[in-house]
Amino acid sequence: MANMSAIYQYLGANESQIPILWLAAPVTGLIVQPILGYYSDRTWCFLGRRRPYFLVGAILASIALIFMPNASAVWMAAGLLWILDASVNVSMEPFRAFVGDKLSPDQRKEGFAMQSLLIGLGAVLSSSLPWVLTNVFGVVSNSETSKIPWSIHLAFYIGSAVFFVAVLYTILTTKETPPEDMEAFKKMKRESAGIGNAIKEITSGIFHMPKTMQQLALVQFFTWFGLYCLWIYFAPSIAKYIFNGAPGSEAYQHGVEWGGVCFSVYNGVAFVFAFLLLLLVKRFSAKSIHTVCLSIAGVGFLSILFIKNPDLLIISMIGIGIGWASILAMPYAILSNAIPPEKMGFYMGVFNFFIVLPQIVATLILGEIVTFLLSGNTMLTMAMGGISLFISAFLLRYVKDNH
Numbered sequence: 099m100a101n102m103s104a105i106y107q108y109l110g111a112n113e114s115q116i117p118i119l120w121l122a123a124p125v126t127g128l129i130v131q132p133i134l135g136y137y138s139d140r141t142w143c144f145l146g147r148r149r150p151y152f153l154v155g156a157i158l159a160s161i162a163l164i165f166m167p168n169a170s171a172v173w174m175a176a177g178l179l180w181i182l183d184a185s186v187n188v189s190m191e192p193f194r195a196f197v198g199d200k201l202s203p204d205q206r207k208e209g210f211a212m213q214s215l216l217i218g219l220g221a222v223l224s225s226s227l228p229w230v231l232t233n234v235f236g237v238v239s240n241s242e243t244s245k246i247p248w249s250i251h252l253a254f255y256i257g258s259a260v261f262f263v264a265v266l267y268t269i270l271t272t273k274e275t276p277p278e279d280m281e282a283f284k285k286m287k288r289e290s291a292g293i294g295n296a297i298k299e300i301t302s303g304i305f306h307m308p309k310t311m312q313q314l315a316l317v318q319f320f321t322w323f324g325l326y327c328l329w330i331y332f333a334p335s336i337a338k339y340i341f342n343g344a345p346g347s348e349a350y351q352h353g354v355e356w357g358g359v360c361f362s363v364y365n366g367v368a369f370v371f372a373f374l375l376l377l378l379v380k381r382f383s384a385k386s387i388h389t390v391c392l393s394i395a396g397v398g399f400l401s402i403l404f405i406k407n408p409d410l411l412i413i414s415m416i417g418i419g420i421g422w423a424s425i426l427a428m429p430y431a432i433l434s435n436a437i438p439p440e441k442m443g444f445y446m447g448v449f450n451f452f453i454v455l456p457q458i459v460a461t462l463i464l465g466e467i468v469t470f471l472l473s474g475n476t477m478l479t480m481a482m483g484g485i486s487l488f489i490s491a492f493l494l495r496y497v498k499d500n501h
Contacts, residue, residue, distance in 0.1 A: 100225045100361045101250050102179065103334050104354040107345040108245045109172045113476055117330055117464040119172065122180040124457030127450055130187040132300055135447025138192045139440065140287050146274030148192035148199070148443070155189025156265035163258035167251040168244075189265060191450065195443035198434045199274070207379035207431040211372055214426035218369030218419075220264075226362035227253035229355040247351060303441070304448055310436035311449060313497040314429055318452035320490035321392065321425060324399065326460035327483030328418070331468075331476045332402075333357030339477050340408050356408050360415050364398075367419025368426070375423060379431070385499040388428035392491035395421020399484030403477060421487065432499050 103116050111119060134151060141147050162182035169175035193213075201209040231237040231249040238248065277283035289295075337343050337353025344350055378387050398417025405411055430446075437445040464479065472478045 099329065100333065100358050101228065101253070101354070102175075103330055104337075104357075105167070105169070105175055105246055105250065106172055107334060108247075109169065109175055110245075111172050113331075113334060113474065114465040114469045115172075116334070117461045119176050119461075120179075120326075120330055121458065121461040122176060122183055124454035124461065126180060126184040127187055127454040128458065130184055131191050131447040131450035131454070132304075132444065133296070133447070134188060134191045135195065135443040135445070136296055136300055136303075138195060138443040142276060142280075142283065145269065146276075148196045149269045149272070149274065151192045152189050152265050152269055155185050155187070156262050158185035159189055160258040160262040161185075163254050163261065167246050167254045169246075170244075191447055192443060194430055194446040196274075197430075198439070198442045198446070200272075203435050206434045207384055207427075208376055210427040210430045210434070211375040211379055211423075214375065214423050215369055215372030217426055218365045218367075218372055218423060220260075221365030222362045222369055224253070224257055224260075224362075225358045225360075225365055227256060227358070229359045229362075232355060245346075249355070300444070300448075303444055304451075307445070307448065308436045310498050311433060311445065314433060314449075315452045317490045317493045317497060318429060318449075319456045320486045320493065321456075322453045323456035323460050324396075324483035324486035324490070325425070326457050327464070327479040327486070328399065330460070330464060331479045332360070335476045335480070336360075336408065336411065339475075340406065340411075353408075356411075360411050363412050364415040364419035364422055367416050368423035371420050371423040372427070375427060383499050384428040384431045385494055385497055388424050388432075389491050389494045391421045391424035391428070392487050392494070395425075396484045396487035396491065399480050399487060402480040432497065436498075 102120065106116055106119050107113075138148055138151055141150060143150060145153065159182060162178055162185055166175065166178045166182060169178055197209045197213055198206060228247070228249040231252050232247075237252060244251070333354050334357075336357055337350045341349045341353030341356070343353050375387070394417045396417075398414045398419075398421065401414045401417070402411065405414065429449075433445070433449055434442070467482075468474060468476055468479065
């Protein structure tokens with residue numbers, strides 16, 4: 099994902115087109131996540147409840163990762179992103195519910211903090227791969243055979259293998275507890291069978307969300323709108339305004355690769371800070387921790403505007419990484435103790451609405467905002483992201499935290 103905006107530009111997309119080309123990710127999440135959650139709550143087979151989805155999604159995502167850097171046109175890359183994101187959703191959405199399934203309520207803050215730690219570790223390695231391959235292993239561009247640098251090709255191929263192996267390890271080394279009353283479970287499954295019943299129950303569940311979930315909705319909206327400003331425009335912005343490069347130039351490639359390093363840094367900070375989260379959750383509420391972390395991330399966003407030396411971007415990434423560690427853990431810790439265990443998968447899927455809706459809004463309006471309000475200066479989207487995170491931190495005061 100850290101390389102998608104650059105891939106689009108390597109294939110000829112201009113800056114105002116980039117947000118709409120990211121539309122695939124949130125739309126697939128909006129459609130796929132609640133359906134997956136609903137059906138994973140009703141699944142039981144020899145692999146268990148959640149693990150069948152882990153496996154199918156990993157196979158499809160690994161294939162999509164291999165094809166992505168071989169795209170030869172913008173439309174092809176956009177189509178592959180739809181496939182890739184849908185596959186990742188199939189594999190990863192049940193993981194949130196899986197943590198809730200396996201842990202008692204008093205352990206869930208630690209459980210989601212540990213998940214944040216491991217997500218951060220994986221993202222550190224993946225985001226820095228193109229830079230490492232170019233600057234450490236001497237991988238050179240293959241401009242005669244592909245518009246996309248060879249370092250990005252290799253990064254995607256390595257990611258494909260790691261994704262599949264890691265998920266397979268989880269499937270082989272974990273166990274799931276079957277329903278306590280299997281006959282009642284089978285009866286519930288029969289009574290709710292069919293697309294019509296699924297749509298009816300999903301719709302009903304959305305309109306009868308727990309109060310805490312409703313309160314978290316706005317917090318998540320502004321949080322993820324801010325993050326999308328970073329993900330879409332950070333790498334192209336620093337490549338243009340700090341490295342003074344144009345798409346296709348060597349300076350631009352160096353800027354994009356340094357953007358990957360910056361993403362690796364904030365994920366690395368999230369990895370390290372997750373250890374501290376494991377201690378903080380024993381003394382403070384998830385809500386208070388999340389409020390402070392979001393505010394620190396907002397400062398990190400705003401600081402990007404004042405930096406001219408690329409090395410100093412690392413300081414901004416420290417603040418963003420602290421916020422990212424909390425974003426990956428604390429909202430789910432708050433939510434998991436406010437929803438019924440038998441609907442854990444479904445409500446974790448519905449909760450994703452409040453992640454993907456702001457992403458859809460961002461993809462639809464950011465290009466127009468950059469063109470007509472920011473005079474094409476994509477760097478100013480970092481300020482929008484910071485302000486959005488400050489708003490989400492303020493809105494947290496209205497959220498009820500059961501612990």
